[in-house]
Amino acid sequence: MRSILTIVGILIGIASVILTVGLGLGTQKDVSESISSLGSNLLIVRPGSATSSEGVRGGFGSSTSLTMDDAAALQSSTVAPDIAGVAPEASTSVSLENGETNWTTTVTGTTTSWPQVRSRTLLQGAFFSEAEAAAGASVIVLGSETAVELFGTAWAAGRSLTIDSTTYEVVGVLAEQGSSDDTNLDDLAVVPMATYSAQISTSTTGLSVQTLYIQATEQATLSAAYQEAETLLLNLHGITDSSAADFSISSQDALVSTATAVYRTLTVLLVGIAAIALLVGGIGVMNIMLVSVTERTREIGLRKALGAKPFAIRRQFLVEATTLGLVGGVLGAGLGIALAVTLPSVLGSSIVVSWPAVFGALAVSIGIGVVFGVYPATRAARLPPVDALRAE
Amino acid sequence: MADTPILQLENVRKVYSSGDIEFEALRGVTLSVDQGEYVAVVGPSGSGKSTLMNILGCLDVATEGRYEIGGEDVGKMDEVDLAEVRGRRIGFVFQQFNLLASMSAWRNVELPLSYAGVGPAERKRRAIAALESVGLGDKINNRPGQLSGGQQQRAAIARALVTEPMLLLADEPTGNLDSASAREILDIFDQVHRSGRTIVLITHDWDVAGRTDRSIEVRDGMILERGPGRREPQLAEVGK
Numbered sequence: 001m002r003s004i005l006t007i008v009g010i011l012i013g014i015a016s017v018i019l020t021v022g023l024g025l026g027t028q029k030d031v032s033e034s035i036s037s038l039g040s041n042l043l044i045v046r047p048g049s050a051t052s053s054e055g056v057r058g059g060f061g062s063s064t065s066l067t068m069d070d071a072a073a074l075q076s077s078t079v080a081p082d083i084a085g086v087a088p089e090a091s092t093s094v095s096l097e098n099g100e101t102n103w104t105t106t107v108t109g110t111t112t113s114w115p116q117v118r119s120r121t122l123l124q125g126a127f128f129s130e131a132e133a134a135a136g137a138s139v140i141v142l143g144s145e146t147a148v149e150l151f152g153t154a155w156a157a158g159r160s161l162t163i164d165s166t167t168y169e170v171v172g173v174l175a176e177q178g179s180s181d182d183t184n185l186d187d188l189a190v191v192p193m194a195t196y197s198a199q200i201s202t203s204t205t206g207l208s209v210q211t212l213y214i215q216a217t218e219q220a221t222l223s224a225a226y227q228e229a230e231t232l233l234l235n236l237h238g239i240t241d242s243s244a245a246d247f248s249i250s251s252q253d254a255l256v257s258t259a260t261a262v263y264r265t266l267t268v269l270l271v272g273i274a275a276i277a278l279l280v281g282g283i284g285v286m287n288i289m290l291v292s293v294t295e296r297t298r299e300i301g302l303r304k305a306l307g308a309k310p311f312a313i314r315r316q317f318l319v320e321a322t323t324l325g326l327v328g329g330v331l332g333a334g335l336g337i338a339l340a341v342t343l344p345s346v347l348g349s350s351i352v353v354s355w356p357a358v359f360g361a362l363a364v365s366i367g368i369g370v371v372f373g374v375y376p377a378t379r380a381a382r383l384p385p386v387d388a389l390r391a392e
Numbered sequence: 393m394a395d396t397p398i399l400q401l402e403n404v405r406k407v408y409s410s411g412d413i414e415f416e417a418l419r420g421v422t423l424s425v426d427q428g429e430y431v432a433v434v435g436p437s438g439s440g441k442s443t444l445m446n447i448l449g450c451l452d453v454a455t456e457g458r459y460e461i462g463g464e465d466v467g468k469m470d471e472v473d474l475a476e477v478r479g480r481r482i483g484f485v486f487q488q489f490n491l492l493a494s495m496s497a498w499r500n501v502e503l504p505l506s507y508a509g510v511g512p513a514e515r516k517r518r519a520i521a522a523l524e525s526v527g528l529g530d531k532i533n534n535r536p537g538q539l540s541g542g543q544q545q546r547a548a549i550a551r552a553l554v555t556e557p558m559l560l561l562a563d564e565p566t567g568n569l570d571s572a573s574a575r576e577i578l579d580i581f582d583q584v585h586r587s588g589r590t591i592v593l594i595t596h597d598w599d600v601a602g603r604t605d606r607s608i609e610v611r612d613g614m615i616l617e618r619g620p621g622r623r624e625p626q627l628a629e630v631g632k
Contacts, residue, residue: 083578305478307479309471
């Protein structure tokens with residue numbers, strides 16, 4: 001009976017350590033996956049802060065230092081071999097109309113490399129062509145939600161809509177992407193950059209790019225692409241000191257590593273909780289072991305009277321404690337892993353089985369069992385047998 | 393060997409102290425037991441006879457004095473040597489039987505052999521033989537809880553004899569038994585005595601003591617009287 005309680009104590013301790021650590025790692029994995037789904041190998045270039053003629057310095061992104069020429073230069077495979085694609089973006093909020101229906105959304109001007117760079121696919125029709133982009137044609141590509149708002153569930157490609165009484169042809173509808181924290185990636189409209197600057201942009205200072213998305217050829221070349229983009233843009237803007245740059249480059253990588261750092265903290269927290277769980281479980285095991293040895297002092301006395309040497313007594317309790325720890329530990333690990341496999345379908349968040357956590361928990365529980373099983377047994381073995389026999 | 397006494401105590405004292413209070417349980421006992429003797433140590437409770445038994449059995453150590461078993465000075469032995477002596481030379485029979493409840497009879501009996509380093513097959517053979525010699529050949533797989541008091545004590549005697557010790561030390565072996573079972577146990581002791589083994593039996597019961605060769609009376613930590621068989625106590629103080 002006592003052995004069963006000991007085993008259950010160890011079992012619960014181990015299973016909870018495995019689950020809490022697993023939950024932490026699972027959350028970490030979920031988040032880094034959802035971040036990389038925003039677009040892989042991406043660098044994001046934003047304009048620096050603008051200083052007005054009165055010397056008032058605006059916030060980042062307020063200047064108009066990025067241009068279409070920058071985008072074109074970055075596209076060059078000789079100057080920047082590690083850059084696979086560049087998608088400049090300029091956007092503003094406008095109202096789209098289809099007869100009586102109107103819907104206000106963000107309209108973005110960009111180039112034909114946009115779907116590739118932003119990892120978007122088309123649900124209906126096609127993205128606007130190079131020719132349409134060059135001609136500044138009145139064509140528009142809608143996000144899936146925007147299309148539903150304007151045209152219902154009907155096929156939208158080929159229909160037309162108006163912006164400021166200019167008629168645009170809907171050439172395609174984007175496949176669903178989902179929402180990131182504050183941006184709805186499915187409620188937008190995309191037009192050629194030339195069309196945007198000629199017909200939609202309200203800017204009076206000419207064409208400027210608000211954001212440049214740069215896609216590296218692969219994950220490994222992201223930092224090379226970063227270097228190339230920075231050097232090239234500094235050159236183009238005639239700036240020698242990189243700390244005075246009128247733009248800033250950030251990467252998904254930086255985002256991922258920030259998130260990873262956050263979730264590492266979370267994991268530390270969870271491991272802390274698990275360690276406390278293990279400690280509490282360990283104290284339970286410790287008590288059970290101490291009580292059981294105390295209750296068996298009489299048995300120890302008898303065994304000594306029958307010729308058991310102190311070593312034999314220690315060995316017996318060592319074997320018993322290790323067996324209890326091992327059985328409880330293995331059952332606990334089994335339960336923890338089983339729950340880690342079955343729970344995600346119920347909770348909807350993934351649990352990663354961490355082998356260091358499994359073996360660490362096993363080692364700690366067996367260690368506690370052994371230390372607190374063997375120490376009192378050793379003490380009892382040192383008592384004169386008569387005292388041990390007299391104990392009740 | 394026959395000439396040296398198997399047990400020899402010289403002026404043995406035992407003092408128990410708890411805190412400031414000291415209690416002298418044995419106040420200088422000198423005693424010798426020869427090979428093959430059947431001796432009773434008799435005395436009322438609190439007389440110090442259990443203390444004497446514990447010292448004779450190497451379960452406790454004397455505070456003062458010299459104790460030799462088979463010619464070897466126990467006072468010079470360490471824990472491991474003492475365990476060796478207890479395991480090979482002495483067989484214990486307790487009033488409470490002291491069988492391990494979780495083990496079958498033969499497992500209990502083979503226990504001392506396992507501590508003496510005997511191999512498993514040999515252990516089982518000898519354990520079963522010992523149980524047969526006390527008339528429990530059909531109960532070898534019973535647990536202590538499934539045996540009567542007399543049967544449990546017989547199993548305990550089998551356990552004491554399985555190592556073929558030179559001394560059988562029994563502490564009130566009949567104290568927890570009805571008189572019929574007690575007689576059976578004492579009959580077994582007679583058999584053991586006839587086979588040439590030395591027996592020291594601790595009891596408060598003069599009827600039990602009457603079946604032995606020699607009685608030693610202990611009172612207030614001192615030996616009062618010694619003589620063969622049953623005898624009315626006389627005050628003849630020996631030792632300190």
